[in-house]
Amino acid sequence: MAQQTVTIKQRSASSYRAGAFMGRFTVNAVLVVFSLICLVPVLLVLSASLSTETAISQFGYTLLPVQFSTAAYEYILAQPQRIMNAYVVTSIVTVTGTVCGLTVMSLLAYSISRQRFALRKPLSFYIFFTLLFNGGLIPFYLFVSQTLKLKDNPLILILPYLVSVWNVLLLRTSFQSLPEELLDAARIDGANEWRIFFQIAIPMSTPVLATVALFTMLSYWNDWWMSLLFINNKSLYSIQFLLYNIMQGLEAMNATPEIAARYGGNLPTLTVRMAMAFFAIGPVAFAYLFLQKYFIRGITIGSLK
Numbered sequence: 001m002a003q004q005t006v007t008i009k010q011r012s013a014s015s016y017r018a019g020a021f022m023g024r025f026t027v028n029a030v031l032v033v034f035s036l037i038c039l040v041p042v043l044l045v046l047s048a049s050l051s052t053e054t055a056i057s058q059f060g061y062t063l064l065p066v067q068f069s070t071a072a073y074e075y076i077l078a079q080p081q082r083i084m085n086a087y088v089v090t091s092i093v094t095v096t097g098t099v100c101g102l103t104v105m106s107l108l109a110y111s112i113s114r115q116r117f118a119l120r121k122p123l124s125f126y127i128f129f130t131l132l133f134n135g136g137l138i139p140f141y142l143f144v145s146q147t148l149k150l151k152d153n154p155l156i157l158i159l160p161y162l163v164s165v166w167n168v169l170l171l172r173t174s175f176q177s178l179p180e181e182l183l184d185a186a187r188i189d190g191a192n193e194w195r196i197f198f199q200i201a202i203p204m205s206t207p208v209l210a211t212v213a214l215f216t217m218l219s220y221w222n223d224w225w226m227s228l229l230f231i232n233n234k235s236l237y238s239i240q241f242l243l244y245n246i247m248q249g250l251e252a253m254n255a256t257p258e259i260a261a262r263y264g265g266n267l268p269t270l271t272v273r274m275a276m277a278f279f280a281i282g283p284v285a286f287a288y289l290f291l292q293k294y295f296i297r298g299i300t301i302g303s304l305k
Contacts, residue, residue: 037273
């Protein structure tokens, strides 16, 4: 009887392990298929950038290049020095802006998350008011160019995106979820608010900080609007604005019959646009690989309260 009971338990354990394995296998298989489907648009863009303009017009977008050609990349890299300079400018602005912005927004969010902070309500109203109203483009342009004198100054690429209200809200919610007892214990032990912030609040908020860092980095990396408004010095062009100028120049040349005729009447407009996408998203996609483990947890923090 005892041996029969042991045999039944062994069979149950084996069935449980088999069921668990099949469950994990099914979930992983579904995720692999979904990941491959997500890669299809990327493959289409890469394939189009390595095809000829005529092939795209005739056959559309395909997963494999048709009439393989590197003309789009040759056109963009005709002056590699300007591409490298734009990458350097954008990288410096992105790193500096992300570090400074994360510091400012964290301090601001931590302040308004503390109930005992006397200016919490008026400061919160001042911040959230900007979600509903702004000064408008013309006053903003006049203020930056004439009052602050920031035209052709790298600071104009950093300051406008230094604080995002959405990111402040995300950080505030995270700081509010910290155990108040832990912070009070630190105060009893003699820690001041600066030490509590940097040694307790920041280490316990790593997921949301990584998420905000990713959002901020994307804002700086994808920005071309500030360069369009305030940057005339070509040595200060960001990568996005430089690619935008390349595209605009290409479309203008294609619209001029005399110039287009020199290139056989068919400039690589579509293929250059696809090649530009790879130049623009490469570093951001690489950075996301290091932050993805924090991303889901950080973005869902706002739904906890």
